[in-house]
Amino acid sequence: MNCTPTGCPSCQPAAVAPASVASPGLAPSSATPADPGRREFVWDAIRTFSFGALTLTALPILVAEADADDDPKAAAPPADPSATVGAAKRKRTVLFGYLVDTTKCIGCGGCMLACKNENAVPDDQFRTWVERYVYYKDGRVEVDTCTSGNFSFDQKPALDPKVVDKAFFVPKLCNHCVETPCIQVCPVGASLMTKDGVVLIDHERCIGCAYCVQACPFGTRFINHKTNTADKCTWCYHRVAKGEKPACVEVCPTGTRIFGDINDPDSDISKVLAVHRIDVLKSYLGTRPKTRYIGLTSEVV
Amino acid sequence: MHGHPIEFMFPNDHGSIAWTLMIVLYPYITGLVAGAFVVAALYHVFGKKELAPVARFALAASFSFCAFATMPLLLHLHQPQRAFNIMFTPNFTSAMAGFGFIYSFYLTLLGVEILLVFRDDIVARANRRGVEGWLYKVLALGVTNQTPGSRALDHKWISALSVIGIPAACVLHGYVGFIFGGIKANPWWSTALMPVIFLCSAIVSGVAMLILLYVIASKFRRVQVDDECLRSMMRTLWLFLILAVALEELELLNMAYESGAQWAMLSRLIHEKLHFSFTWLQLILGSVVPFFLLLIGMRRGLHPGVRIGLGTVSGLLVLIQVMSMRWNVVIGGQLLSKSFRGFNNYLPEFGGREGLGVAVLVFCLPFVLMFALGKILPLWKTDAADGH
Ligand code: SF4
Ligand code: SF4
Numbered sequence: 001m002n003c004t005p006t007g008c009p010s011c012q013p014a015a016v017a018p019a020s021v022a023s024p025g026l027a028p029s030s031a032t033p034a035d036p037g038r039r040e041f042v043w044d045a046i047r048t049f050s051f052g053a054l055t056l057t058a059l060p061i062l063v064a065e066a067d068a069d070d071d072p073k074a075a076a077p078p079a080d081p082s083a084t085v086g087a088a089k090r091k092r093t094v095l096f097g098y099l100v101d102t103t104k105c106i107g108c109g110g111c112m113l114a115c116k117n118e119n120a121v122p123d124d125q126f127r128t129w130v131e132r133y134v135y136y137k138d139g140r141v142e143v144d145t146c147t148s149g150n151f152s153f154d155q156k157p158a159l160d161p162k163v164v165d166k167a168f169f170v171p172k173l174c175n176h177c178v179e180t181p182c183i184q185v186c187p188v189g190a191s192l193m194t195k196d197g198v199v200l201i202d203h204e205r206c207i208g209c210a211y212c213v214q215a216c217p218f219g220t221r222f223i224n225h226k227t228n229t230a231d232k233c234t235w236c237y238h239r240v241a242k243g244e245k246p247a248c249v250e251v252c253p254t255g256t257r258i259f260g261d262i263n264d265p266d267s268d269i270s271k272v273l274a275v276h277r278i279d280v281l282k283s284y285l286g287t288r289p290k291t292r293y294i295g296l297t298s299e300v301v
Numbered sequence: 302m303h304g305h306p307i308e309f310m311f312p313n314d315h316g317s318i319a320w321t322l323m324i325v326l327y328p329y330i331t332g333l334v335a336g337a338f339v340v341a342a343l344y345h346v347f348g349k350k351e352l353a354p355v356a357r358f359a360l361a362a363s364f365s366f367c368a369f370a371t372m373p374l375l376l377h378l379h380q381p382q383r384a385f386n387i388m389f390t391p392n393f394t395s396a397m398a399g400f401g402f403i404y405s406f407y408l409t410l411l412g413v414e415i416l417l418v419f420r421d422d423i424v425a426r427a428n429r430r431g432v433e434g435w436l437y438k439v440l441a442l443g444v445t446n447q448t449p450g451s452r453a454l455d456h457k458w459i460s461a462l463s464v465i466g467i468p469a470a471c472v473l474h475g476y477v478g479f480i481f482g483g484i485k486a487n488p489w490w491s492t493a494l495m496p497v498i499f500l501c502s503a504i505v506s507g508v509a510m511l512i513l514l515y516v517i518a519s520k521f522r523r524v525q526v527d528d529e530c531l532r533s534m535m536r537t538l539w540l541f542l543i544l545a546v547a548l549e550e551l552e553l554l555n556m557a558y559e560s561g562a563q564w565a566m567l568s569r570l571i572h573e574k575l576h577f578s579f580t581w582l583q584l585i586l587g588s589v590v591p592f593f594l595l596l597i598g599m600r601r602g603l604h605p606g607v608r609i610g611l612g613t614v615s616g617l618l619v620l621i622q623v624m625s626m627r628w629n630v631v632i633g634g635q636l637l638s639k640s641f642r643g644f645n646n647y648l649p650e651f652g653g654r655e656g657l658g659v660a661v662l663v664f665c666l667p668f669v670l671m672f673a674l675g676k677i678l679p680l681w682k683t684d685a686a687d688g689h
Contacts, residue, residue: 126312143309143642172311181486187397188386207386208379210319211397217486219311219639223319228379285485301640 094196096235097262098176098246099269099278102295104256105169107132109151111248111257118236118247122225127233128173128248133299135165141299170300171256173248174199174220174233175281175289182212182221191230196261197290198237203229217285235259262290310638314645318635322649322660323373325631328477328499329506329624330370330667335470336507337363338411342470343537345463351529353683355515357418361680362511364411365670371404372663376654396480407466407473414462416440417455419678421447436677474503481630488563488641489570489634494552501545502623508538509619514671516613522681528605532598535612539595542619546588549626566641574636574644578625587622591615 107130115121115128124147132153134142146153159167176199183191183199190205191212201212206229213221213230224231236246240259244250249257260267265274272294279296280289293300337359343349344356352359375381388401416423420441427437427445438445475496481487482495512534519526553571556564571579591614597603598611636645651657674680 124315129312131309143640145309145312147312147315181484184394185396185484186392187395187400188383188390189392205383205386205390206380207383209377209397210379211395211480213319214484214635215486217639219313222313223379301642 093263094261095263096176096197096240096290097260097269097273098173098235098291099258099272100171100291100293101256101258101272101276102168102170102293104254105130105171106254107146107153107169108253109146109153110251110253111171112147112151114247114251115233118239119234120226121231125222125224125231127220127231128171131170131172131300132167133170133297134159134167137163137165143299168295170293170296171248172218172220172281173291174216174235175218175287175291176235178288178290179286181215181217181285181287185211185215187211194237198235198240199232200234200237201230201232203227206230217282217287308643309640310643310645311640314638314640314643316645318632318645318647320631320635321377321647321655322657323377323655323663325624325627326660326663327370327373327377328474328503328631329627330366330373330664331474331477332499332503332506332623332627333366333510333667334363334370334407334411334507335474335500335503336505336509337366337511338466338470338507339504340508340511340534340537342463342467345459346467349533351527351533354527354530354681355511355534357682358515358518358680359511360411360415360418361674361678362514362667362671363507364408364415365667365674367404367408367411368670369663369666372666373660374400376659376663396476396483399476403469403473403476407469410462410466410469414459414466415678416442417459417462420455421452422679422682440677470503471500475500481634486639487634487637488556488561489567489637490630492552494548495630498545498548498552501541501548502626504541505538505545505619506623508534508541509616509623512538512612512616513620516609516616518681524681526605526609528608531608531612532601535595535599535608535615538615538619539592539599542588542592542595542622546584546592549583563641566637570633570637570644575629575633579629579633582625583622583629587618587625591618591622594618 109130111128112126112130115126119127121127126147129145129147130151130153131143131145134144136142144156146155149155153169176193176197178197180191180193180199183193186206187209188205188207190202190207191199192202193199208223208228208230210223210230213223216232221230221232223229236244236248239246246257246259249259258269258272260269262270262273264270273292276294279293280291281293281296282301283289340352341356341359341363344352344359375384378384385401387398388405391398391401393399423437423440424445424447427434427441429437478496478499481490481499482492485491512531515531515534516526556567594611594615598608598615632647636647638645649655649657649660653659671680
């Protein structure tokens with residue numbers, strides 16, 4: 001049929017039809033005499049069903065529309081660092097970013113310790129950790145972490161250069177993704193993104209369903225044993241909101257961890273992003289991490 | 302050329318998994334809801350007259366399972382007192398947010414349909430004295446006079462609810478599958494087939510459960526098992542079992558054939574971690590054996606006693622199949638660390654909120670409700686007067 005949405009009279013009944021979709025063939029006019037109580041009951045049921053059906057179909061659309069505006073995602077630059085400078089020129093708002101230069105990390109574990117102290121993270125759970133990748137001459141690649149003591153790899157036996165080709169450290173933390181699966185799946189909206197691009201959890205709202213723990217591809221989320229709510233790195237939002245650096249960045253002795261406003265071309269992070277080849281973790285999943293890396297290899301996931 | 306890194310788990314994956322036994326139980330119970338409803342619908346909508354002996358009971362069973370489907374979820378939530386936030390402040394980009402609405406809709410639908418199906422009996426008892434009379438008056442929604450016209454209207458409604466109930470059951474359970482299928486972080490879950498697989502296995506489990514309950518209840522009621530009815534259920538079970546298992550295996554075959562980046566670890570998951578629960582329970586004992594038992598048991602002219610035996614055993618095996626399938630999906634998917642380099646371990650503890658003891662208790666509750674419903678409503682009546 002070839003007619004405009006509004007102009008064709010023959011289309012119009014069809015346009016109103018969906019309102020009655022939830023109750024096909026149930027019009028009370030076709031009912032044989034029934035007493036008033038029964039009829040009311042029937043109508044109540046119709047109302048319940050129609051409401052349910054309408055809510056299920058209409059709300060997701062409304063919510064998606066509401067989400068579209070005023071979204072830090074819109075301002076988030078792509079992983080390609082050359083684009084960040086251009087984005088910064090627009091100088092919309094602050095947009096935080098994080099960079100890990102793995103070539104500088106010495107595995108001292110200071111960041112892990114600082115994070116534990118700053119955020120009262122339970123002993124066996126981690127908002128950040130450091131992985132070590134060891135490439136042996138026989139072709140093996142081994143990965144490990146140091147999650148006890150002072151978290152320093154010094155506590156482990158030294159590697160033997162006769163059997164090892166190369167080794168390096170990779171600090172991990174929440175990627176504060178642009179397309180966050182964790183926010184997407186949270187059924188109550190307890191996971192959220194601030195205007196400056198930080199992914200946070202509202203511990204007053206979180207129901208502890210752990211769906212976000214499943215959805216985060218990077219293993220950064222956990223259900224905190226103490227609070228019984230979801231937990232993860234906040235880039236120390238309580239500090240950065242006051243203009244301070246995250247605790248891990250503050251203590252890192254080698255400058256491995258860099259934090260700042262990527263919308264500001266003069267920030268430390270923007271300057272490094274502008275000149276280095278940058279990578280992100282599991283880019284194939286399309287979550288567009290805002291924690292970026294220098295010096296990854298294909299073994300790092 | 303460097304080989305694959307070995308055994309490394311992200312530190313937060315160590316030693317614990319986020320979704321435990323209760324989340325295995327939850328899709329199991331919702332599956333039984335959907336499956337039992339399908340049997341009732343086969344009778345009410347598709348005119349499978351031979352299912353008359355179990356049609357009413359199927360509805361009551363579906364309702365009873367539905368009534369307790371949220372229990373495992375509440376037991377699993379770390380902040381159960383906030384559970385209703387899922388309906389008060391739903392975030393509709395979450396697959397989980399629809400749960401409250403879909404579930405309430407379905408429970409209401411089942412409740413209304415039961416009231417209508419049993420309306421004759423309820424009205425007939427509404428003039429009894431005392432508390433009993435009151436109970437039936439409430440169930441009759443206060444309206445106790447019936448005319449041929451009102452009966453006809455009831456029947457229209459029953460058919461309509463059954464018709465609406467079929468897609469609703471599909472949504473209810475397909476949606477449960479989607480909760481897993483939509484998680485791209487997990488290669489063991491992330492597949493578009495997941496909702497369909499869950500739906501088919503739901504139907505399978507519901508039919509199997511009904512066969513079992515029908516046989517057991519008949520023994521207790523000292524009535525004969527209706528041979529045609531049992532045969533029809535076994536045929537339905539056989540067909541859906543083939544469909545469910547074919548989909549489950551196709552999914553796996555596809556993964557193996559593509560041999561994507563994660564296949565090496567997934568194949569280790571199947572062969573090492575899930576060897577018993579997948580290969581032995583889900584595949585051999587739960588699928589292959591009942592396939593043949595049902596094939597024999599469906600034959601026309603078989604001795605009714607033999608049919609009952611074969612039906613009962615296959616029903617039981619299929620229930621084990623579906624339970625292990627839920628386990629393999631829910632637990633299996635979490636055993637593989639997100640590092641894709643190492644495996645977790647999980648064995649349910651006995652005590653505790655999410656332990657085996659509570660799980661068994663929760664699973665018993667629907668049967669208690671069924672028993673109670675059986676005390677107030679004639680669940681096994683197959684009256685010709687209901688117009689079918
Ligand atoms: S790393 Fe995980 S928790 Fe952090 S924003 Fe991305 S998906 Fe969410
Ligand atoms: S655990 Fe909390 S933050 Fe995570 S999805 Fe559930 S409600 Fe949302």
